[in-house]
Amino acid sequence: MGFTPTRRTAGAMLSASAFEKFRFTGGRAVAAASVSRKREGSPLTPPQPPRARAKPDDEVSDDPSVRQHPYIAPAPARWRERYAPACEACEAARVPCVHHPEVSLKLLIIGHNPSEHSWESGWSYSNPSNNFWKLLAKGRIVPEDWTKEDCPRLPGDLGIGFTDAGTVPGNDAGAYNRATMKNWRFDLYARLRGHVARCADASGDEDARVGHRSSMSIASRHGPDVVAFSGKRQYAQLFDAVPSRVDAGRQPPESLPPGWPLCPERTEVWVMPSSSGRAAMRREEREGPWVELGARLATIPWPRAE
Helix, strand or coil: CCCCCCCCCCCCECCHHHHHHHHHHCCCCCCCCCECCCCCCCCCCCCCCCCCCCCCHHHCCCCCCCCCCCCECCCCCCCECECCCCCHHHHHHCCCCCCCCCCCCCEEEEECCCCHHHHHHCCCCCCCCCCHHHHHHHCCCCCCCCCHHHHHHHHHHHCEEEEECCCCCCCCHHHCCHHHHHHHHHHHHHHHHHHHHHHHHHHCCHHHHCCCCCCHHHHHHHCCCEEEECCHHHHHCCCCCCCCCCCCEECCHHHCCCCCCCCCCCCEEEECCCCCCCCCCCHHHHHHHHHHHHHHHCCCCCCCCC
8 A cells, every 4th residue: 555645624824935934944933924834635745857967876876885775664664764755656656756856954853763653654753652743843843733744745845854773663662772773873874875975966966976975075065964863862872882871962073973974064963852752751851952953953044055
């Protein structure tokens, strides 16, 4: 069975002009706007022709440390990495979408692993017990009326992408031991390098066509502005020795995990409190870092002028 978007009734939503301001500034000044925004059928961005310089993913790299394609779960699951929009046909067929080449993101969110609910729905953080979408709205990272159903449109409309440390379904993060998490690290880094390489290819960056495509110099031009880990555990497990403490918020560039594949001068790394309903904490402790992240994103223009 293919992806079937849910139809929602249009309510008080952002106007087109207000949405454009939200899209480019992070929405700090327009969150209270309320006029109707039409949402008919699929929330996916309509298919567009490929950009002229886009190349087949199998030309991006033959290096196993650079994943050629975004990860897509096998049928009947619907979960996939979302670095760019996917047209309805490619979404339903569970194939990489060539109609929307990847561009440098404003924000890439890295979760622990998909829940069973997300694995089946195709929407990140779709489990009803997860606070994720409420936290994004609280931080004014997305318009306040957006929910899990808007997940597919975030890369194209707001420059927000999604992946997870592990690409296996499960509701209990603690079920994955240290050995498993170390194996996930290699694959996560390969997927991040792959995203950067595909962005470089799609942009027509001639320098990216010479030498090793996953080099730090390429990441410095095409990596996301911000990477946010939506939970401390998956970030801590990237270290050779798991740190006893990880503070929420922006991480100092000199403190990043060994082998981190993105350029610290280009890409900020933030660690956020878990949005899972299983994680017990005070509301202020959970919401505060997401509000801080939203304030930071409001200062970053997008799409990026390469």
